[in-house]
Amino acid sequence: MTTDEIRRRFLEFFQSKGHTLVPPDTLVPGGDSSLLFTGAGMNQFKDEFYGRGGRSLKRAATCQKCIRTGDIERVGHTASHHTFFEMLGNFSFGDYFKHEAILWAWQFMREQMEVPAENMVVSIYEDDEDAAGIWGDSIGIAGEKIYRYGEGENFWPANVRSEGPDGPCGPCTEIFYDRGPGAGCGSSACEPSCECERFVEVWNLVFQEYDRREGGELEPLPMKNIDTGMGLERMARVMQNVPTNFDIDAFAPLIDRIAEITGQLYRHNTAPAPMIRRIADHARAVFFCIADGVIPSNEERGYVVRRLLRRAVRDGVQLGTEGEFLTELIEPVVAAFGDNYPELKESREHIRTVVGQEEKAFQRTVRRGSAVLSEHIANLKRQKSTLLRGKEVFDLYQTYGFPVEMTESILHEHNMSADVQGFLGELERHQKRSKASSVFDEDVFARGPLSQLQQHHQPTEFTGYRTLESEGEVVGIIAGSELQDSAEEGSKVQLVLDRTPAYGESGGQKGDSGVIESLEGDRWRFIFDAVQREKGFFLHNGRVEEGRVRTGKRAVCRVDKQRRRATARAHSATHLLHYALRKVLGEHAGQSGSSVGPDRLRFDFSNPADLSAGQLRAVEDIVNDRVLADLPVSATRMSRSEAQEIGAMALFGEKYDDVVRVISIGDLSMELCGGTHCERSGEIGLFKIISETSVAGGIRRIEALTGLESLSRLREREDLIDRLCDELGTQQENLPSRVEELQKHIRNTEKELEKAREDAVRRMASGGGLMEEAEEVEGIRAVFKELEGGHKALRSAADVLRKNNTMLVCLLAARQEDGKVALVAAASEDLVERGLSASEIAVAAARVLGGGGGGRDDLAQAGGADPSQLPGAFEAARECIRQSLRPNT
Numbered sequence: 009m010t011t012d013e014i015r016r017r018f019l020e021f022f023q024s025k026g027h028t029l030v031p032p033d034t035l036v037p038g039g040d041s042s043l044l045f046t047g048a049g050m051n052q053f054k055d056e057f058y059g060r061g062g063r064s065l066k067r068a069a070t071c072q073k074c075i076r077t078g079d080i081e082r083v084g085h086t087a088s089h090h091t092f093f094e095m096l097g098n099f100s101f102g103d104y105f106k107h108e109a110i111l112w113a114w115q116f117m118r119e120q121m122e123v124p125a126e127n128m129v130v131s132i133y134e135d136d137e138d139a140a141g142i143w144g145d146s147i148g149i150a151g152e153k154i155y156r157y158g159e160g161e162n163f164w165p166a167n168v169r170s171e172g173p174d175g176p177c178g179p180c181t182e183i184f185y186d187r188g189p190g191a192g193c194g195s196s197a198c199e200p201s202c203e204c205e206r207f208v209e210v211w212n213l214v215f216q217e218y219d220r221r222e223g224g225e226l227e228p229l230p231m232k233n234i235d236t237g238m239g240l241e242r243m244a245r246v247m248q249n250v251p252t253n254f255d256i257d258a259f260a261p262l263i264d265r266i267a268e269i270t271g272q273l274y275r276h277n278t279a280p281a282p283m284i285r286r287i288a289d290h291a292r293a294v295f296f297c298i299a300d301g302v303i304p305s306n307e308e309r310g311y312v313v314r315r316l317l318r319r320a321v322r323d324g325v326q327l328g329t330e331g332e333f334l335t336e337l338i339e340p341v342v343a344a345f346g347d348n349y350p351e352l353k354e355s356r357e358h359i360r361t362v363v364g365q366e367e368k369a370f371q372r373t374v375r376r377g378s379a380v381l382s383e384h385i386a387n388l389k390r391q392k393s394t395l396l397r398g399k400e401v402f403d404l405y406q407t408y409g410f411p412v413e414m415t416e417s418i419l420h421e422h423n424m425s426a427d428v429q430g431f432l433g434e435l436e437r438h439q440k441r442s443k444a445s446s447v448f449d450e451d452v453f454a455r456g457p458l459s460q461l462q463q464h465h466q467p468t469e470f471t472g473y474r475t476l477e478s479e480g481e482v483v484g485i486i487a488g489s490e491l492q493d494s495a496e497e498g499s500k501v502q503l504v505l506d507r508t509p510a511y512g513e514s515g516g517q518k519g520d521s522g523v524i525e526s527l528e529g530d531r532w533r534f535i536f537d538a539v540q541r542e543k544g545f546f547l548h549n550g551r552v553e554e555g556r557v558r559t560g561k562r563a564v565c566r567v568d569k570q571r572r573r574a575t576a577r578a579h580s581a582t583h584l585l586h587y588a589l590r591k592v593l594g595e596h597a598g599q600s601g602s603s604v605g606p607d608r609l610r611f612d613f614s615n616p617a618d619l620s621a622g623q624l625r626a627v628e629d630i631v632n633d634r635v636l637a638d639l640p641v642s643a644t645r646m647s648r649s650e651a652q653e654i655g656a657m658a659l660f661g662e663k664y665d666d667v668v669r670v671i672s673i674g675d676l677s678m679e680l681c682g683g684t685h686c687e688r689s690g691e692i693g694l695f696k697i698i699s700e701t702s703v704a705g706g707i708r709r710i711e712a713l714t715g716l717e718s719l720s721r722l723r724e725r726e727d728l729i730d731r732l733c734d735e736l737g738t739q740q741e742n743l744p745s746r747v748e749e750l751q752k753h754i755r756n757t758e759k760e761l762e763k764a765r766e767d768a769v770r771r772m773a774s775g776g777g778l779m780e781e782a783e784e785v786e787g788i789r790a791v792f793k794e795l796e797g798g799h800k801a802l803r804s805a806a807d808v809l810r811k812n813n814t815m816l817v818c819l820l821a822a823r824q825e826d827g828k829v830a831l832v833a834a835a836s837e838d839l840v841e842r843g844l845s846a847s848e849i850a851v852a853a854a855r856v857l858g859g860g861g862g863g864r865d866d867l868a869q870a871g872g873a874d875p876s877q878l879p880g881a882f883e884a885a886r887e888c889i890r891q892s893l894r895p896n897t
Contacts, residue, residue, distance in 0.1 A: 009121070009247040011258040015071050015096065015240060015348065017120045022069035022098045025112060030065075032072045032349075035300040036309065044309055045075035049097030050235045055543070056101040057176065057216065057233050058462065066103040071096050071240065073296060073349065077312060084286030087205050087252035091316060092293035093241055100234035109213050109234045110142045113183060117211075121247060127186050129207065131155040131200055133162040133179030139215070143181070155200055164214045164235075174220045176229060183211040185246045208246055211238040251276060254285045262288045262340040269336060270327035283323040290320040291337045292345075294363065299355045301600060303704045304366045306406070310704075317363065318370055322414065332367040335360050357596045358614040358706070365616065365705025377410030378418070385422055394423060398430015405431070406438065457484065457491040458543045461504060467544025469507035472520070472684065473643070476567040479527060480505040482559050486547065494558045502547040503534055503557065508565050510548060511572070512541030516602035517579055517683040520567045524548060527562040531555050572684065573691075574606035577714040580641055580673065580686045581631065581695050582611050585710065586657075587677045588630035589613055592623055598657075600707055604683065608698075608713055615708045619700050627710075631695045638690035639674030646670060648680075656680055694718040765797035769805040778809060782816070785886055786893040788839060791818035792882040798822065799830045799869050806834035810866060814838050817846070819853055819885045823875050829857050831870040833885070840865045844892050852888040853881040 023029055033052040037043040043051060049072035050057065056065050072095045082089040100109070117123045130149060132139040134156040143149045156162075159169045168177045184200045184207040192198050192206025200207040216233040218226040241253040248256050254263055263274055266287050272280040294304075297313045304314035317334065324333050338359055346353040384400055396419060404410040416426050461484045471478040484504035485492045495501045503524060513519035519539030526532045532555030536548040548565075582602055589597040593615055601612035619627070648668050652658075656670045656678040671681040673689055686692060693715035703709045713721050729740060738746040772778055772795075782789040791809065795802065802820045809818050816836045824830055833850040840846075847863045850870040854861045857872020872881065 009244075011240060011244040011256055012348065014121070014243050014247060015094070018096045018116065018238070019069055019071060021116050021120055022067075022112070025067070025098075027067040027069040027098055028065055030068045030070050032070055035073060035075055035297055036302060044312070046072065047074050047076045048072070049074075049095045049237055050099065053099055053101070053235075055462070056099075057235070058459075059102065059231050066101055068099045068101075069097065070099075071348075075293060075297065075312070077316075083289050084282035084284075087245070087254075088208070088239070088242055090241065090253065090289050090293075092289065092296055093239060096238040096240055096243070098234070098236050102231035102233065105217075105232050105234060106138055106215050107142055107146065109215070109236065110139065110181065111146065113211055113213060113236070114147050117183065121243070123185065123246070125149075129153040129155065129184050129186055129200060131157050131162055131182045131184070133181075134158055136162075136179040136181070136215075139179065139181045157201065161201065164216075168220055169224055169226065172220065172224075174222060176216050176233075177218050177220050177226075178214060178216040180212055180214040182209055182213070184209050208242055209239075210242050210246060212236065252285070254288060258344045259288060261344065262292070262337060265337060265340050269333050270324060270329055272327055280327055283327055287320045287323050287337075290316040291334055292341050294320070294334075295338060295341050295352065295359050296345075296349070298359045298362050299349070299351045303362060303600065303707055305704060314366070317366055319413075321367060321370055332364060332371075334367055335364045338363070355598070358598060358600070361596070361614055361616045361706030362704070369705055373410060377404055377414070380404060381410070381415060381418055385419070385424065388424060389422075394425060396424065396426045398427040398432070398434050401426045401428070401431040402434035402438070405435075457486050457489065458545055460491055461545060462543060465506065465545075468505060468546040470509075470511070470546065471507055472509040472511050472567065472572075476509050476569055476572060477564065478507060478509045479562060479564050480507040482524075482557060482561050482563055484545070485557060485559055492559075494556055495552050496556045497532075497552050497554060499552045500550070501552070501557075502540075502549050503536070504545050504547060505563065505565060508539075508546050508548070509567050510536070510539045510546060510565055511567075511575075511684055512539045512546040514541050515681065515683050516582075516604055517575065518603070518605040520575075521571055522565060522567040524563050524565045526555065526557075527564055529558070529561055532557050571606045574715060574717070575604060576684045576686050577692045578606070578609040579604045579681075579683045580689060581635075581692050581712065581714045582609050583671060583673055583677045583679055583681070583685075584631045584634050584689065584692070584695070585609075585611050585627070585712065586613070586679070587634075587673075588627045589615075589710075591630055592626045593619075607717055608711055611710045611712070612703060612707055613710070614706055616706055618702065618708065624697055624700055628695065628697050634673070634676060635689050635692045635695060637674070638688050639676070640688055641685050642672050643685070644670045644672065651680055654678065691715075694722075696721060762798060762800065766801040766804050769795055769797055769801045770808055772805065778805065778818070779813070785817075785889050788815045788817060788889075788893070789813070790886070790889060791816070791820070792885065793818070794821045794823070794878060796822055797830075798824065799832060799871075802830060802832035803867065803869065806832045806867060810834040810836050817844060817849070817889060819849060819882060821853075821878055821881070827873075827875070829859070829872045829875045829878065829881075831857075831861065831872065831881070832868070833863075833870070834867045835865065837866065842893065844889065848892070849885045849888050852884045856881040856884045 033046050035046050037046050049070050074095050079089050159167050162180050164180050187206050193204035214235040219229050244256040245253050266284050267274040274284050294317045302309045302313050342352050465483045483506050485495050486502040510520040521537045524534040533553045535553050536550030538549040540547045597613050603610040651668050651670050658680045668680045672678045696718040697712045699711045701709050736746050778791050782791045814836050819833045822830045833846040835844045835846045845865045847868040850861045850868040854870035854872050856877050858874045859872030861870020
């Protein structure tokens with residue numbers, strides 16, 4: 009039975025049992041800042057489990073794509089572990105409970121999967137007599153096939169009774185497929201808790217029936233829930249009777265392609281097998297993440313993707329690949345999963361671009377990082393040390409993107425090691441600094457006051473599509489991570505209203521600003537400068553300017569009209585910009601992120617290279633042409649399927665409800681969007697691109713201005729040009745020729761100055777001035793002198809010294825205008841014959857200055873970045889001379 013068939017049968021079976029089939033959530037959990045990735049089917053149903061969902065669901069079934077990296081080191085080495093996997097699940101929210109959950113699970117396994125009863129065993133929580141009775145009496149499983157385990161194995165969350173945390177929890181029961189004694193350790197005492205993989209866990213049924221209180225007390229929940237999870241890959245492994253998850257039909261073409269690329273024969277229990285399996289797993293995970301809008305980076309989700317990609321590349325290199333190879337794995341993944349996850353097909357070229365550039369960048373990273381690490385290794389050898397400090401390891405990681413694992417591997421080749429604990433400390437301090445400026449406390453969203461508000465209030469009603477002023481009631485006041493009944497004058501808090509016209513930041517659009525004032529009782533006034541949307545509530549972030557705010561009081565909220573209109577202009581402009589980019593560059597130029605505010609817009613899109621000046625001008629012209637056409641901008645609500653049918657574009661990483669809002673600009677652009685917009689494109693005003701840069705492999709960023717901001721920009725440029733004309737004494741039309749004239753004059757002056765310096769240095773060398781400062785080193789004369797000029801002047805002086813003298817060596821230095829140092833070393837012919845090398849002297853000195861160089865034995869030049877180390881550079885040169893001239897060295 010194919011993997012696709014198992015998925016289809018599962019969903020159809022539970023649909024026949026009255027379950028609503030819910031589409032999978034994206035890998036980036038929408039509206040849940042407590043999660044980095046979607047790691048289980050139940051994640052998108054958190055509100056339903058708490059009885060707060062707005063979807064009116066009682067029963068649901070899904071096939072959810074998931075990412076978990078907790079067991080990343082086991083991936084490839086075991087038969088079952090993955091970072092990306094599909095989880096089949098059926099859920100009940102206060103509807104059916106244990107009896108139906110167990111009965112239907114058994115029915116599915118026996119009737120749909122046709123698994124023989126004798127090949128299945130189950131586990132239960134040791135004190136769950138209800139589950140034991142259902143399995144034994146209703147299903148008919150023999151007692152010796154029902155295994156009882158403690159809270160570490162059969163309670164969710166694990167060990168919650170003894171260790172916490174407080175909150176909903178419950179026992180669970182698991183279904184295992186018994187592969188038989190020949191597939192395991194061979195022990196007669198082997199059971200599901202054994203690590204030998206004889207027993208394959210295929211289904212976990214969690215019975216959420218308790219509320220853990222402080223002290224470990226379990227109180228029955230008023231609403232009991234069911235949360236189940238079946239690993240699709242594991243079920244396919246059972247149904248296809250193959251030894252590992254990586255041998256199922258969905259993986260086989262990918263494994264074969266990796267074996268072909270690496271030239272390795274894939275056989276179980278051979279050295280290449282774990283690496284081949286790991287490449288397959290990590291590549292699939294990376295492709296799915298990029299399709300959901302997660303781009304490799306050094307922050308949070310992006311770092312996970314980058315780490316997975318680089319681990320796959322390192323495995324490929326170790327298996328003998330040369331050059332980039334991950335892009336060649338995209339097609340097998342799309343072929344296997346594209347029908348069920350169309351986002352893979354739609355973003356195929358985007359994935360290819362991002363992965364290709366990231367892989368190339370990693371090769372450059374390896375080269376740069378290797379050079380820096382080589383310097384560290386050389387220093388450690390000189391110091392007779394074997395431990396690279398955590399600070400240097402972190403610098404390699406942060407500055408050069410050099411993976412810690414690779415640093416450790418290279419150091420190991422030199423019998424050295426890395427201070428990993430020191431690195432982790434540096435990383436933690438860096439992350440704390442990065443998050444220190446966060447406005448909102450994550451606990452507010454994860455389990456704090458918003459969860460309390462959800463128990464008593466409906467989500468905030470947004471009225472801002474039709475008005476910029478509306479009345480409502482203050483239902484919550486949040487200070488830090490606590491709910492308050494009131495806030496006095498001067499307090500910085502977040503106000504939550506039952507209805508508001510203020511837009512909450514989402515979809516790349518910044519939140520509104522404005523004022524909230526009392527309508528009854530004592531007068532108060534609250535000024536807010538940001539609005540954030542979480543768990544359906546709109547949090548107005550600001551300060552009580554006057555009086556005391558109290559919950560339960562009526563108030564009026566007024567949005568700053570100028571800010572809203574400016575933001576709307578920028579947002580509508582991003583839709584036209586998206587349209588224009590696809591017209592100029594092609595359909596691959598899809599949006600991968602945006603930020604829209606009143607002052608400017610930022611738009612990230614897929615493209616393998618930077619845009620030429622002509623392409624940018626063409627994009628700008630298309631947008632302004634459509635602005636001048638004054639096209640109508642309309643918003644229509646429809647089902648998600650209807651939106652897809654009419655060709656409305658959905659964006660990477662966004663989570664959409666069943667009913668969506670489609671923004672249309674004329675007949676040019678249709679996008680799913682919840683933001684605020686102009687009524688007609690003409691309101692956008694002048695659209696002006698101000699920059700185009702790279703933000704990641706295959707991702708470009710355009711920043712642009714609209715409306716009055718464009719006008720301000722043009723006036724700034726006019727003022728700048730006027731000032732330049734005044735300073736240069738010319739008119740605007742003559743400004744280019746005047747600048748060219750001045751540049752030519754400057755070049756001529758610099759040449760004259762350099763020649764004068766060169767002549768002065770040559771006179772000093774010829775006249776004996778430099779020789780007066782010669783010192784004796786190992787019986788020869790040596791000149792170490794800092795002069796003025798560039799490399800040319802130093803070479804001229806060094807040439808005079810080496811040709812006019814015997815038994816002489818020199819190292820001349822000069823500080824440059826860019827803050828760097830120029831070096832030239834020279835040696836007389838007789839010293840070169842004795843084995844002295846000017847090139848070695850220059851390199852030794854430059855290394856101290858943080859630079860490099862080289863040349864001939866009689867004349868060489870170098871440079872460095874740190875002029876403060878010149879005394880040390882001269883001393884390094886002296887030591888190099890001593891080592892060269894001493895006998896037997």
